[in-house]
Amino acid sequence: MSVVAENLHWGVKRKTIVTDVSLSVAPGETLGLIGPNGSGKSSLLRLLAGLKRPLSGRVEINGQDIAQVSRRALSRQVAFVQQSAATDTNVSVRDVVRLGRTPHRSALAGWSEADETAVSTALARVDMTGHRAQAWQTLSGGERQRVHIARALAQTPQVMFLDEPTNHLDIHHQIEILRMVRDLDLTSVVALHDLNLAAMFCDRIVVLDEGAVRACGTPDAVLTRALLREVFRVAADITGLSDTGRPHIRFRPE
Numbered sequence: 001m002s003v004v005a006e007n008l009h010w011g012v013k014r015k016t017i018v019t020d021v022s023l024s025v026a027p028g029e030t031l032g033l034i035g036p037n038g039s040g041k042s043s044l045l046r047l048l049a050g051l052k053r054p055l056s057g058r059v060e061i062n063g064q065d066i067a068q069v070s071r072r073a074l075s076r077q078v079a080f081v082q083q084s085a086a087t088d089t090n091v092s093v094r095d096v097v098r099l100g101r102t103p104h105r106s107a108l109a110g111w112s113e114a115d116e117t118a119v120s121t122a123l124a125r126v127d128m129t130g131h132r133a134q135a136w137q138t139l140s141g142g143e144r145q146r147v148h149i150a151r152a153l154a155q156t157p158q159v160m161f162l163d164e165p166t167n168h169l170d171i172h173h174q175i176e177i178l179r180m181v182r183d184l185d186l187t188s189v190v191a192l193h194d195l196n197l198a199a200m201f202c203d204r205i206v207v208l209d210e211g212a213v214r215a216c217g218t219p220d221a222v223l224t225r226a227l228l229r230e231v232f233r234v235a236a237d238i239t240g241l242s243d244t245g246r247p248h249i250r251f252r253p254e
């Protein structure tokens with residue numbers, strides 16, 4: 001499914017937070033969203049996912065204006081992994097992941113084989129099968145993050161929005177989660193702080209700066225020394241284009 005945003009504006013009171021953002025994500029593509037703290041990544045993701053209404057502009061998912069689609073219908077197609085999402089205490093890991101099936105179930109239908117398969121597949125994908133009976137509140141930060149990703153996977157979405165999904169994860173799981181997102185047969189938009197991970201796993205990258213799109217393109221086109229200096233205020237050398245075709249950034253203390 002494609003995602004297209006046209007001229008999105010959003011803000012609160014007199015503060016403009018997202019300014020005239022237009023972008024498109026092709027079916028199956030993994031789009032990275034990078035930018036300094038406060039540049040509007042989370043706000044933009046929420047607009048794209050229909051969790052916030054833009055002041056002006058529109059978002060289309062699979063050619064449909066999401067403002068015209070019910071929340072329930074949207075949640076059958078779109079999953080959102082929030083930054084450090086909270087979950088009610090006193091529930092098991094399995095219960096949290098089961099919540100991902102809610103949009104697909106009617107009030108009268110029982111728990112189906114398909115629901116069970118979606119939950120167990122999702123737990124396995126994030127390496128949490130062995131924790132399924134554990135109480136959610138006893139998990140470590142990284143395990144909680146993986147359970148939230150599993151909940152989104154159990155939703156069997158066609159589009160996934162992820163806000164800093166690698167927060168709290170050790171390097172193995174950072175790479176595993178991003179590899180999985182890239183390899184899943186769905187369209188994804190993922191906000192990331194780690195620029196090297198963005199370069200490794202994203203097909204294209206959008207750079208946000210003060211709420212506006214500063215650059216958009218393949219990792220090697222976007223991640224230039226000049227952009228890193230101007231937007232992120234860091235000095236860096238960029239290498240590694242040879243075998244993978246993807247840039248590698250080495251930051252320089254100055």
Ligand SMILES: Nc1ncnc2c1ncn2[C@@H]1O[C@H](COP(=O)(O)OP(=O)(O)OP(=O)(O)O)[C@@H](O)[C@H]1O
Pocket residue numbers: 012017035036037038039040041042043044
């Ligand atoms: N509801 C709100 N009311 C007031 N200000 C807000 C609101 N939501 C976001 N902001 C402000 O908008 C700006 C963008 O926030 P946002 O969370 O989208 O940035 P971000 O790029 O995701 O940041 P980070 O990298 O720090 O997570 C910030 O300055 C934030 O304080």
